Amino acid sequence: MAKIKPGKNTSKKEVIIKSASVLFRTRGFSAATMRELAEAVGVEAPSLYNHIGSKSEILQAICFKVANAFNDQLAAIETQQVNTISKLEHIIRFHIQMMMNYYDEVFVANHDWKHLEEPYLSNFLMQRRNYEKRLVAIMEEGIRKKECKNLNPFVVVLTMLSAVRGLEFWQRHKKNISVKVLEDDMVNQLLKGITAK
Amino acid sequence: MAKIKPGKNTSKKEVIIKSASVLFRTRGFSAATMRELAEAVGVEAPSLYNHIGSKSEILQAICFKVANAFNDQLAAIETQQVNTISKLEHIIRFHIQMMMNYYDEVFVANHDWKHLEEPYLSNFLMQRRNYEKRLVAIMEEGIRKKECKNLNPFVVVLTMLSAVRGLEFWQRHKKNISVKVLEDDMVNQLLKGITAK
DNA sequence: AAAAAAAACTAATAAGCGTTAGTTTTGTAA
DNA sequence: TTACAAAACTAACGCTTATTAGTTTTTTTT
Structure with missing residues (x-):
């Protein structure tokens, strides 16, 4: 199963936020779901909360x-x-x-x-x-x-x-x-x- | 209790659509709810469906x-x-x-x-x-x-x-x-x- | 290699969603 | 006034939502 792969100077939080930027742009903030974001990141939805506080x-x-x-x-x-x-x-x-x-x-x-x-x-x-x-x-x-x-x-x-x-x-x-x-x-x-x- | 009051040449459907235009603009389509729309129109949410097919x-x-x-x-x-x-x-x-x-x-x-x-x-x-x-x-x-x-x-x-x-x-x-x-x-x-x- | 910390997982919660069903009220026409 | 249709109501359904709890796996540190 895919893991969050942070680059040299990018924390996992930053990876999530970048993925969220793409997702929110395409779907809109309200329509975008944390499950969609999780899939884009390659993780289950609750795991996101180890890195971010809330949507x-x-x-x-x-x-x-x-x-x-x-x-x-x-x-x-x-x-x-x-x-x-x-x-x-x-x-x-x-x-x-x-x-x-x-x-x-x-x-x-x-x-x-x-x-x-x-x-x-x-x-x-x-x-x-x-x-x-x-x-x-x-x-x-x-x-x-x-x-x-x-x-x-x-x-x-x-x-x-x-x-x-x-x-x-x-x-x-x-x-x-x-x-x-x-x-x-x-x-x-x-x-x-x-x-x- | 307030009723939908259509004007001379405006059907109740048109009244709903106009209210929805204001609501969708302020809240965004996805974030706006049918219950909010109903309140703006002055009616309970299910009553809207006597006039419109869906959100x-x-x-x-x-x-x-x-x-x-x-x-x-x-x-x-x-x-x-x-x-x-x-x-x-x-x-x-x-x-x-x-x-x-x-x-x-x-x-x-x-x-x-x-x-x-x-x-x-x-x-x-x-x-x-x-x-x-x-x-x-x-x-x-x-x-x-x-x-x-x-x-x-x-x-x-x-x-x-x-x-x-x-x-x-x-x-x-x-x-x-x-x-x-x-x-x-x-x-x-x-x-x-x-x-x- | 053992211990500690970080981050993943599964399961589940309460709340809110659009919408349907069934019933009652309201308005209109005979 | 009675009959009919339109449109309101209450109750509820099935689904999805963000998020939490508790546990297991992975990674890092000692």
Whole structure:
């Protein structure tokens, strides 16, 4: 019978969480069962509880891992001494890369955060709101310095965030379009539009 | 005891489906229970089955109502004798309006279609793919006629679709930003970009 | 090799699920 | 007012859920 095989630096808990990310993405958190997760890991369901506390705890681990990654990267970009358009470009590219490299985790964080329990739910939502506000602040600076059009900064930021989030639908076109074309064309469209001059 | 109160032209089945749209949006299809739905409608759970066949049937009704609305509108736009940018603008504005007027239904169709049962699942996905292809065809024509930049049409279309889909997050900012500003700024950004000339 | 710790197993629990059966109430038409 | 149909009710079924208890196997440490 198959055992949990942790790699060099991955604990069994991390293996379970990675499997759960894939399972939760495909089935959704509520529809996914611990028995399904156990089968994916290669173990009986009760054995999972030697490594994790509960189903909900797994969701917490996934959501906050993603949230932390985005927060850390934004903090780094905020301190950069470059113009606003460059900052926005960096952010867009980072979102795209997160989507490519941590597809399952980002998807789950985007879709199933509502199933977090308190106080994790409130904490997560607070972090999201804060993230949006920091992006809006960047955009507002760009407008002030006349680098950006005078559009509603909230609209711009959420349009950008939504657009990159839409990369969820891209996994199935992954083979047809290179990541470079994807990144460049998306940055181009969001920052400069699609209308020919 | 409260009864199901159908309006002039709304059957009790429609009342149930509308309540289910709100419930499924807030709780997610899998997490939502028939007992919760019954309470929202003001009835005991088994009474629902005098009007609907199953929980799954409700999801089907929601998803295909939304799919039909988008398909019909796109068909109308396709026959219009206007330039490509105008067509894309119409499509974006229609998506925004659908999001504003049928928020719950569109949200559920976007999030919970994966819980449709066969053959409805395959049918729904086929319609989605077809919809995307028709949008790509419009964008390709725009590139051919030099109305649009030579960007990857798939990237452009899915960026647009994703951006308008992101209006899901907008309900909470509804009071701060008028629909007109929202529509105009979003169209402006997606078609002409945010960078100042 | 023996002892201790970690992690697997089987069995079972209480709770909640969608749904059905059977009955009673309500609304409508003759 | 009586007859009929629609739609509500209560009770319950069979199934699945996450999780716990108790035991055995495997791995690690001494």
